[in-house]
Amino acid sequence: MVTSNKEVLVPDIGGATDVQVIEVAVKPGDSIKAEQTLITLESDKATMEIPAPCAGVIQELKVKVGDKVSEGSFILTLASDETKVTKQEATNATIPPKKAEESASGSNQPSKIVEIKIPDIGTDSAVTVIDMAIKRGTKITQDATLITLESDKATMEVPAPFSGGITDVKIKVGDKVKQGDVIALAQVIAAENKNQSVKAEQPVAALKQAESSGRETAEKANASAMQTVMHNAEIHAGPAVRRLANQLGVDLSKVAGSGRKGRVVEEDVHQFVKKVLQGGGSSNGLAISSAPIIDFSKFGTTQTQLLSRIKKITGINMHRNWVTVPHVTQFDEADITEMEAFRQANKAEAEKAGAKLTPLVFIMKAVVAALKAYPQFNASLDSMGENLILKKYFHLGVAVDTLSGLVVPVIRDVDQKSLIQLSLELAAISKKAREGKLLPTEMQGGCFTISSLGGIGGTAFTPIVNCPEVAILGVSKSEIKPKYINNEFKPRLMLPLSLSYDHRVIDGADGARFVVHLVSNLTDLRKLLL
Structure with missing residues (x-):
């Protein structure tokens, strides 16, 4: 050859x-x-x-x-x-229209019927078909949009993997589909099919989902006029967008859609809120004036440093969570003297398995026990804020500090794993986070988040709830303190804890009970066996 x-x-x-x-x-x-x-x-x-x-x-x-x-x-x-x-x-390449039709129909060349399937969409869950761009008899070209899918987090267009003609359509708008489901049957020319993949799978499925909002934002920048808006019930917007609008108190009928066919996307909602906060739009609520523009160079030498993409996104999410969630923070200390003695005694055993036994995995286990005792902490409000969704699984987010900013990978099924298993998994996913190789799916599905600053310092802080979760635990640096026990002062290793929670879901009494339960478990690890 x-x-x-x-x-x-x-x-x-x-x-x-x-x-x-x-x-x-x-x-x-x-x-x-x-x-x-x-x-x-x-x-x-x-x-x-x-x-x-x-x-x-x-x-x-x-x-x-x-x-x-x-x-x-x-x-x-x-x-x-x-x-x-x-x-x-x-x-x-330029193909005369007549020959293109002949090629698609296979009149002059050998052809065969193949299945076009749903590619890797970055999730195992079923997603909804919200738009069909094909029907029986449609002539398609490679990479032309076949259907549009919508999950609760993103919208994605599925492209054609080759050129040809649709002979049968197997799905319709409103259907729920997963990776591998058949979209349609298509007739392709055998000569073309030799060098083209039959599968619609792209090596970028995860990125396609994550970038949907970004693509629609670019379309917004090119829009020359505002779309005509309608009542919320008639607005073209997905569940995730409606949930976000509800959390921010935004009337979708006042938001111009920049997506396909006037669809309102998440960035449209964020831009609407930004405009209102900066005084560029009307609002029935409290208007927050924008920060004044200051030329800092008049006070001395300055240097401008561009924020990383992760820090920009984290900033937007943190601001939204702080504004929309009524925070309360409960502070307490856990006596981890015995826990630390147990950890030190078993470090060598863990090292034989290639694991580093850290205090964090003990805290994770204690948190799961507290979540089981107080299930309202292992929950989320629904999109309308009228129902509490109680979760029967225990996936914990762990904040990881990277050079690009803060990320929160999720450790799944913490209740089903040993301390050594958690240590190995935590080390692996933290390494992946610091290398910037986390997938979107590895940062989704968390029930409760732990933010540990114990390796750095500090005595207490107010962590911001990672919405749609309803609580987050902050862990500070442990230190030896004198504690009055049995009529005498004894040196004890005390661990400061800061629990922030959503006051719409959790009242102060339950917040205090949760912390007391957590402290009790950390003080005496034997209680985790009960």
Whole structure:
């Protein structure tokens, strides 16, 4: 087979633009295999590896760490013995309309009927079909939108994996679908199908979901006029957007939709709130004036430093949570003298299993016991704020400090895992967080969050509830203190705890009871066995 040079381009990344290259895994002269990672991209919500479309030898590299790329950007030149038409070449090719129809119908070339399936959408849960762009007889081109799906967090368009003609449609608007479900049957030309994947799966499914809001925001910037708004019940918006609007007290009928067909997306709600807070719109509630613009350079030398994407997003979420959740913080101390003695005595045993036994895993176990005793802490308000959803699982978020900012990976089923298992998993996911390789699904589904500053210092702080959770535990640095026990003062290792909770769900008495129960479990670990 004749060797030829091929241009490898950035594939479909869900409409995202100017995504940063954070790692280049190859260099000129490298021999690579098909599906081997070439570069790693990072958006503000997800990290994605771009694989090699085929085996070959790297001839020329066109990107470097720090570059911003979009779909179709030139990555590298590859010497390959495969013949594969790049997406750009396919786009530039001109096909007479008549021949295109003949090709789709298979009148002049061998063709076959194949199934088009739901690709990897970053979740195992069923999602809703909210729009159908095809019907029987529709002629499709590669990467054209087939259907639009909506989860409770994002909207995603599913593209066609090849060109052809739809012969049968298997789903309809309103259906619930999962990865692998059949969307439609399509007739494709065998010659084309040889070099095209039948599966609709893209290597960027997780990023596609995370970037939906960003794509729709870009559409908003290009909008020339405001959409006509209607009553809330008639507004085109998904459950996640309606939930956010309810939390922020926003009337959706006053929000202009920038998404497809005038759909209101989360960024539209955030922009509406921002406009109101800055005095650019009317509000029936309290108007907060914007901060004054100050030229700090007139006081001395300054330097402007750009905030990381994670810090920007965290700032927005923290501000929303602080404004919408009525916080109360309960403070207490736990005597962990015996716990620490037990930990020290079993560190070597844990090290044999490759684990580092830290105080945090003991706290996680004690928190789960408290959540079982007080289930209103393991809950969330529904989107209307009228019902409390009690969770029967115990997934704990653990705040991790990274160079880019604070992230909260979730450890699942804490109640079912041993201290050593939790230590291993906590170390692995913390490492992944600091390397910027967490997937969106690894930061979802938490019931309760723990933010530990014990390794740094401090005696107490007020952690902000990670909505839609209803409580968060802050852990500060432990220290030896004198405690009056049996008519004498004894040195005891005391651990400061700060419990913040949503006062709409939890009253002060229950907050105090939860902390007392938690302190009791940490003071005497034997109670966790009861």
